[in-house]
Amino acid sequence: MVSISILGAGKIGTAIAKSIKDNFEVIATARSEASLKRIQELGIASTRDNSYAVNKSDIVIISVKPQHFRTLLTEIKPELWIGKKVISVMAGVKLLTLSRLLKGATVFRAMPNINAVVGKATTAISPQKDETVEKIFLSIGNVYWVQEELLDAWTAIIGSGPAFLAEIVDAFALGAVACGMPRELAYDAILDMVEGTVSLLKKCKTHPVFLRDQVTTPAGTTIRGLMVMESEGVKSAIIKTVESAYQRAVTIGKEIDSSVQ
Numbered sequence: 001m002v003s004i005s006i007l008g009a010g011k012i013g014t015a016i017a018k019s020i021k022d023n024f025e026v027i028a029t030a031r032s033e034a035s036l037k038r039i040q041e042l043g044i045a046s047t048r049d050n051s052y053a054v055n056k057s058d059i060v061i062i063s064v065k066p067q068h069f070r071t072l073l074t075e076i077k078p079e080l081w082i083g084k085k086v087i088s089v090m091a092g093v094k095l096l097t098l099s100r101l102l103k104g105a106t107v108f109r110a111m112p113n114i115n116a117v118v119g120k121a122t123t124a125i126s127p128q129k130d131e132t133v134e135k136i137f138l139s140i141g142n143v144y145w146v147q148e149e150l151l152d153a154w155t156a157i158i159g160s161g162p163a164f165l166a167e168i169v170d171a172f173a174l175g176a177v178a179c180g181m182p183r184e185l186a187y188d189a190i191l192d193m194v195e196g197t198v199s200l201l202k203k204c205k206t207h208p209v210f211l212r213d214q215v216t217t218p219a220g221t222t223i224r225g226l227m228v229m230e231s232e233g234v235k236s237a238i239i240k241t242v243e244s245a246y247q248r249a250v251t252i253g254k255e256i257d258s259s260v261q
């Protein structure tokens with residue numbers, strides 16, 4: 001069985017570990033006693049020793065925060081990278097930086113999202129297709145092989161996107177409460193509505209603007225809401241939200257890269 005180590009089993013690392021543990025031999029690393037125990041309770045081997053984990057595995061997934069990457073590397077003997085496939089899910093960190101630091105390894109950069117927790121992640125991977133790497137990420141959802149140039153944008157839209165959508169869902173719920181709807185009912189109904197809208201957009205391959213126009217009855221309710229969205233700059237705010245997250249991914253990449261020159 002192919003063995004995989006997951007270095008830094010936090011939110012994303014643990015979601016990946018849980019999904020692949022039946023098809024791969026998995027060992028996950030963490031720093032605190034509580035995290036090590038939490039991983040063990042999921043039926044996954046765990047250790048604090050990153051060198052030991054890398055040494056034991058064919059494939060390594062790096063899922064610490066970019067800011068913790070350098071420290072992590074100091075804990076691993078450089079010769080251990082030779083011959084390994086190493087997949088980084090860290091935001092921003094470039095393939096060039098990875099191959100500079102992980103000499104002798106074949107490096108991949110993947111960007112999943114938190115929907116991995118329910119097997120519905122949407123992951124982009126670079127640089128080129130590898131069956132085992134693809135199998136790992138198919139365990140948590142859909143996989144797209146893309147050019148590395150797209151990964152920072154992917155991070156901003158697909159990686160961070162669940163957080164932005166969660167904010168929008170919450171805003172809908174607050175609106176519902178403002179109109180007198182009980183909060184719990186509002187959340188349930190809003191999530192149903194979001195799911196249904198997504199199905200409609202996907203199934204009919206409908207352009208979002210066409211769907212909007214189908215809902216918008218002349219002199220009806222929707223146009224009044226759309227007028228407020230327009231005057232409050234909601235669309236523009238969302239475009240800027242994504243762009244700002246993208247810029248941060250680019251900056252993280254530069255910061256990590258310059259720290260290893």
Ligand SMILES: NC(=O)C1=CN([C@@H]2O[C@H](COP(=O)(O)OP(=O)(O)OC[C@H]3O[C@@H](n4cnc5c(N)ncnc54)[C@H](O)[C@@H]3O)[C@@H](O)[C@H]2O)C=CC1
Nearest residue numbers: 008010011012030031063064065066068072090091112114
């Ligand atoms: N949370 C998300 O939705 C997504 C996160 N990512 C990326 O995944 C990475 C992890 O993000 P999260 O899981 O959200 O963060 P997290 O903070 O939940 O997980 C990181 C874990 O690594 C551990 N860690 C740090 N240094 C370590 C070391 N030297 N040895 C062992 N463990 C160590 C931390 O204690 C923590 O548990 C980041 O680089 C982020 O950019 C990518 C896609 C989505």
Ligand SMILES: O=C(O)[C@@H]1CCC=N1
Nearest residue numbers: 091155156159160161
């Ligand atoms: O916020 C972050 O930096 C990470 C990357 C994508 C989602 N979470």
